[in-house]
Amino acid sequence: VDDLDLIRRIGETVQPQGDAQSKAAARLTERIDAGAAGSPARLAGLRPAIPILVAAALLAMVGVALVSGLRPAPTGGPAQVERTATTEHSLPNVKSAYRVAVQNASGRNSVAQHFTEIVQDAGYQIRPPTSSRRSAVRSYVAYRAGMELLAREVATDLSIDRVVSADDAGVDADIAGLGVDALVVIGADRADEGSDGTRPAADGRAVIGETEISTHRQVGQPGLRCVRVTGPAFRAEPGGVTGTCTDARLVESEGLVATYQHGNGPIVLYGLLPRQARAAAVASRPLTVGGDGLFVAVDLPRGEAITVTFDGPGFRTTRTVPAR
Amino acid sequence: MPETRERYRVITDADAIRDSLEEPSAFVRVFERHHGRLLAYCRRRAGDDGEDIASEVFARAFDLRARYDLTRADAAPWLFGIATNLIASARRAERRQLRAYARLHVEPSHTFSHDVGERIDAARAVAKAADAVRRLPPRERDVLLLVAWAELSQEEVADALAVPIGTVKSRLSRARGRIRRQLGNTRALSEADLEEPWTTST
Numbered sequence: 431v432d433d434l435d436l437i438r439r440i441g442e443t444v445q446p447q448g449d450a451q452s453k454a455a456a457r458l459t460e461r462i463d464a465g466a467a468g469s470p471a472r473l474a475g476l477r478p479a480i481p482i483l484v485a486a487a488l489l490a491m492v493g494v495a496l497v498s499g500l501r502p503a504p505t506g507g508p509a510q511v512e513r514t515a516t517t518e519h520s521l522p523n524v525k526s527a528y529r530v531a532v533q534n535a536s537g538r539n540s541v542a543q544h545f546t547e548i549v550q551d552a553g554y555q556i557r558p559p560t561s562s563r564r565s566a567v568r569s570y571v572a573y574r575a576g577m578e579l580l581a582r583e584v585a586t587d588l589s590i591d592r593v594v595s596a597d598d599a600g601v602d603a604d605i606a607g608l609g610v611d612a613l614v615v616i617g618a619d620r621a622d623e624g625s626d627g628t629r630p631a632a633d634g635r636a637v638i639g640e641t642e643i644s645t646h647r648q649v650g651q652p653g654l655r656c657v658r659v660t661g662p663a664f665r666a667e668p669g670g671v672t673g674t675c676t677d678a679r680l681v682e683s684e685g686l687v688a689t690y691q692h693g694n695g696p697i698v699l700y701g702l703l704p705r706q707a708r709a710a711a712v713a714s715r716p717l718t719v720g721g722d723g724l725f726v727a728v729d730l731p732r733g734e735a736i737t738v739t740f741d742g743p744g745f746r747t748t749r750t751v752p753a754r
Numbered sequence: 755m756p757e758t759r760e761r762y763r764v765i766t767d768a769d770a771i772r773d774s775l776e777e778p779s780a781f782v783r784v785f786e787r788h789h790g791r792l793l794a795y796c797r798r799r800a801g802d803d804g805e806d807i808a809s810e811v812f813a814r815a816f817d818l819r820a821r822y823d824l825t826r827a828d829a830a831p832w833l834f835g836i837a838t839n840l841i842a843s844a845r846r847a848e849r850r851q852l853r854a855y856a857r858l859h860v861e862p863s864h865t866f867s868h869d870v871g872e873r874i875d876a877a878r879a880v881a882k883a884a885d886a887v888r889r890l891p892p893r894e895r896d897v898l899l900l901v902a903w904a905e906l907s908q909e910e911v912a913d914a915l916a917v918p919i920g921t922v923k924s925r926l927s928r929a930r931g932r933i934r935r936q937l938g939n940t941r942a943l944s945e946a947d948l949e950e951p952w953t954t955s956t
Contacts, residue, residue: 433933436883437902440855441798450793454809458785461813462778575905576791 451579529610530584531557533601542616545588549614554584557608569616572599577611584612767829771822781819785812788833795904796837800844801851807840814840826913834904835914838896845892855884879937886936894929897922 530549534542550556570592573581581593596602596613605613767787773780792811796804814836815829822832841848887895900911908926912919 433883433930433937434902436879436937437887437898437933439880440884440887441851444794444798450797450805450808451789453805454789454793454812455785457809458782458812458816461816462781576788576794579786579790 529555529557529608530580530612530614531605531608531610532614532616533604534616545614545616548587549584557610569614570594570599572596572601572605572613572615574602574605574611581612584614588614590614766827768822768824768827771819771829772824774816774819778816781816784815784829784833788830791830791904792833792837795834795899796841798903799841799851799899800847801854803844803847807837807844810840811837828910831906831910831913834900834906834910835916838900838914842892842896849888852884852888856881856888882937883933886933889936890929890932894925894932897925898929898933901926 532542532546532549546556569588569590571581571585571588571590572594574596578593578595585591585593596605599615601613601615605611765783767784770780770783774784789808789812793805793808796808796811798804800807811833815833818836822829826832887898890898896915897911900906900914901908906914908922909919911926912922915922
């Protein structure tokens with residue numbers, strides 16, 4: 431055995447704890463929040479200019495003193511507080527940098543096509559379905575080193591429960607050849623419909639299970655919260671979804687929960703809002719789907735209701751949510 | 755399939771880092787792209803401490819992003835370089851982890867032969883390799899493990915460690931030579947073998 435091979439086998443079974451990523455994400459989010467308030471990058475960029483800025487400030491003070499004749503500053507008036515405008519952000523489409531391929535090991539072109547569309551509509555770069563040189567007992571998502579989380583997310587999208595490293599699956603050469611990060615291999619036992627919760631729908635859309643996946647993430651501005659909007663309908667319909675908001679409410683334990691009814695079932699917007707936002711309401715603020723329709727940002731100060739405007743290419747819905 | 759290739763442009767790490775200078779949340783993209791791989795590497799090198807180290811890598815990278823060389827599309831070497839510096843300050847944890855690999859029954863890979871005797875031999879060889887890695891000078895160990903565990907190319911390792919490529923090649927060559935010499939001695943490891951071979955200061 432080659433010495434490098436031996437070294438590669440040292441500790442190869444060591445696995446990080448499951449919550450390590452979420453802890454690290456939370457830590458980075460805190461840092462990003464702090465960075466938005468006083469970005470180290472901006473401060474670092476300013477650093478060389480500090481002596482010049484100090485000199486300019488001194489000159490300005492001298493000038494003001496000369497012009498004003500050293501009069502004392504006026505006192506007693508109420509401070510003018512100008513409210514900053516709501517800023518809407520959409521998080522970047524992280525997935526677009528990843529490349530995924532669907533490999534048809536089952537001879538089922540329609541399934542391969544549907545899986546490709548689902549993964550594509552989820553935002554990943556996609557290689558067209560490829561023919562397999564080997565048989566696959568069942569479906570799995572293989573990943574190249576370091577891309578396990580990506581593979582797990584793709585597997586979730588496709589209701590596939592088997593995720594393996596390319597090395598273990600013996601498809602590392604395929605992954606390298608295709609130049610992708612993850613490879614979906616459709617197995618020979620995938621049923622036409624029903625058995626695994628994934629089936630091509632009659633109208634051409636893909637139905638992935640019954641429930642939607644919802645996550646949330648803070649973005650880097652104090653008081654601003656980002657809601658990630660996702661669901662089978664979003665994934666199945668490039669360009670968005672036409673829907674009707676049937677329910678939107680603030681839930682004490684979960685923040686904003688808004689439900690939209692759609693042909694494929696309800697789509698839930700799930701957001702973590704500031705605790706104070708759960709107070710009584712007097713005004714409204716827009717909540718707008720941003721970017722590719724997957725992310726929503728809302729700035730919800732104390733005591734305001736929100737108007738949920740669900741707006742994107744080909745669809746628009748609006749709903750006012752009274753705060754409690 | 756509609757015009758999806760045109761719809762999604764490839765956004766490099768450098769793009770994300772440049773964007774993050776204006777909009778800090780753009781840095782999330784770098785985290786999502788690299789954290790899993792970096793976490794696995796740090797965990798493997800420094801045991802339980804590795805999870806904190808991986809987390810700290812991204813916190814530091816975020817703070818240092820203004821200094822990132824935006825001509826480099828892939829941030830992996832930069833991140834692994836930060837990780838290497840952090841691991842250097844946790845050498846004790848790293849040595850403890852390598853001792854554990856050498857002392858414990860290292861599970862042979864399933865790709866080894868199923869023959870029991872061969873599996874035991876394989877486990878012994880891996881344990882011995884772990885001990886040999888532990889005995890390497892830290893700089894050689896960094897290069898070797900960035901190649902073997904982080905799967906960086908030699909050019910990427912040079913980027914990560916900010917050293918010339920020739921230095922990487924020579925350190926790698928020396929490290930592998932030491933490993934091979936040590937593996938040549940096939941007697942079983944004893945507890946005495948597992949005592950600290952280098953200085954105990956961290």
